[in-house]
Amino acid sequence: LSSPEPPRRGRPRDPEVERRIREAAISVYADVGWSGFNIERVAKEASVGKGSVYLRWTSASQLLLEAFETELRFVDENIDTGTLRGDLEALAHQIAHVYEGDHGRAYLRMRIEAHSIPGFDQYFEFQQAQMAASRKIVRRAVHRGELPADTRVTMLLDVLSGGLLVHSLTTPRLLVSAKSQRQYPSDLVDFILRAAEAGKSRAAG
Amino acid sequence: LSSPEPPRRGRPRDPEVERRIREAAISVYADVGWSGFNIERVAKEASVGKGSVYLRWTSASQLLLEAFETELRFVDENIDTGTLRGDLEALAHQIAHVYEGDHGRAYLRMRIEAHSIPGFDQYFEFQQAQMAASRKIVRRAVHRGELPADTRVTMLLDVLSGGLLVHSLTTPRLLVSAKSQRQYPSDLVDFILRAAEAGKSRAAG
Numbered sequence: 001l002s003s004p005e006p007p008r009r010g011r012p013r014d015p016e017v018e019r020r021i022r023e024a025a026i027s028v029y030a031d032v033g034w035s036g037f038n039i040e041r042v043a044k045e046a047s048v049g050k051g052s053v054y055l056r057w058t059s060a061s062q063l064l065l066e067a068f069e070t071e072l073r074f075v076d077e078n079i080d081t082g083t084l085r086g087d088l089e090a091l092a093h094q095i096a097h098v099y100e101g102d103h104g105r106a107y108l109r110m111r112i113e114a115h116s117i118p119g120f121d122q123y124f125e126f127q128q129a130q131m132a133a134s135r136k137i138v139r140r141a142v143h144r145g146e147l148p149a150d151t152r153v154t155m156l157l158d159v160l161s162g163g164l165l166v167h168s169l170t171t172p173r174l175l176v177s178a179k180s181q182r183q184y185p186s187d188l189v190d191f192i193l194r195a196a197e198a199g200k201s202r203a204a205g
Numbered sequence: 206l207s208s209p210e211p212p213r214r215g216r217p218r219d220p221e222v223e224r225r226i227r228e229a230a231i232s233v234y235a236d237v238g239w240s241g242f243n244i245e246r247v248a249k250e251a252s253v254g255k256g257s258v259y260l261r262w263t264s265a266s267q268l269l270l271e272a273f274e275t276e277l278r279f280v281d282e283n284i285d286t287g288t289l290r291g292d293l294e295a296l297a298h299q300i301a302h303v304y305e306g307d308h309g310r311a312y313l314r315m316r317i318e319a320h321s322i323p324g325f326d327q328y329f330e331f332q333q334a335q336m337a338a339s340r341k342i343v344r345r346a347v348h349r350g351e352l353p354a355d356t357r358v359t360m361l362l363d364v365l366s367g368g369l370l371v372h373s374l375t376t377p378r379l380l381v382s383a384k385s386q387r388q389y390p391s392d393l394v395d396f397i398l399r400a401a402e403a404g405k406s407r408a409a410g
Contacts, residue, residue, distance in 0.1 A: 033240075035238075035240065036240075108313045108316060109314075111310075111313060112310045112313055112314060152396070155368065155389075155396060158368045158371040158372050158375070159367065159368040159393070159396065159397075161367070161371050162363075162366070162367025162369070162370050162371035163364040165367050165370065166364075166366050166367035167363050169316050184360075187360065188360060188363075191357065191360060191400050192364075192400065194399070194403040195396050195397065195400030195403070197403070198399040198402070
């Protein structure tokens with residue numbers, strides 16, 4: 001007799017439901033932090049049964065980690081528009097998008113709490129990979145001669161993501177138009193490029 | 206018969222004890238957030254009796270608010286060195302100092318939670334006053350002709366405080382020397398001034 005197939009841990013077929021559950025996880029986490037985070041709450045927020053969540057994720061921390069890695073991705077590793085300005089604008093818009101709404105608060109909480117969440121060493125690895133991907137963008141520009149060889153790559157990126165973070169924290173979204181909301185990342189890239197390129201003329205002069 | 210004096214709510218005589226209690230409040234808050242914050246915990250952390258805390262502060266939220274306003278002060282309103290570079294360096298070092306250690310995590314938590322803490326409308330007023338004080342520094346430089354009239358004052362300050370925030374979050378303090386720790390704010394000011402001054406030559410050209 002052949003043994004029966006092992007019970008299959010099925011996945012919900014609908015990727016839209018998966019996404020809704022991940023978004024609900026981020027939203028619950030933004031509100032209550034790790035100390036109040038559990039699958040019951042997430043299921044309620046996503047308007048699905050607890051079983052649908054357990055079908056796909058075995059623990060609260062696994063769900064939260066996957067939600068972060070999927071929905072709070074700052075850097076698309078394929079950004080390569082051919083120019084530094086194009087790449088930085090794409091990066092800036094992605095970062096601004098991550099900081100919008102619940103995601104910004106969830107991200108800040110994670111910066112404070114990650115060390116106390118089981119399995120979240122993996123989150124630091126994800127963060128490292130994201131930082132490496134954004135450094136690659138700037139290094140490529142140095143290679144092409146768009147920026148001087150002594151460019152402070154990490155500082156340039158601190159300023160880009162930090163400027164967007166502080167802007168999102170201090171600008172109540174309802175008070176600014178969607179247009180100025182879209183404009184800020186581009187203007188910030190202009191500002192940063194002026195600094196970086198001034199470094200170039202100084203190095204050449 | 207004259208009525209007896211009302212019971213005096215004395216203050217602990219020792220300002221060093223007051224400071225220790227405020228620092229303990231920030232440290233406890235950084236660890237557990239508002240949901241776990243109470244005077245008992247703060248007293249334990251500060252190694253003082255609960256009575257010493259209640260002598261001076263009537264509620265947990267009042268203590269926390271005062272701790273923030275005193276110990277997490279980003280801008281000394283008297284900064285006025287005579288030059289933009291001097292003023293921004295003084296500002297950058299103050300901000301970097303605020304983000305050090307527990308203070309940075311406490312600040313981020315407050316950005317997430319302030320709306321749910323009783324009495325913390327006052328904290329937003331404090332923040333507004335701090336932002337106004339730093340804008341004054343940049344506006345003064347515009348007046349002196351050190352920066353072009355169309356300088357994006359708020360963006361310049363977003364970039365300064367944001368760069369320092371991201372740097373403090375991503376740089377494990379134990380891995381960098383005290384010297385490079387002191388150097389970063391000055392280098393960041395150089396970077397930002399290059400951008401702001403490039404704006405000037407562009408406006409003049």
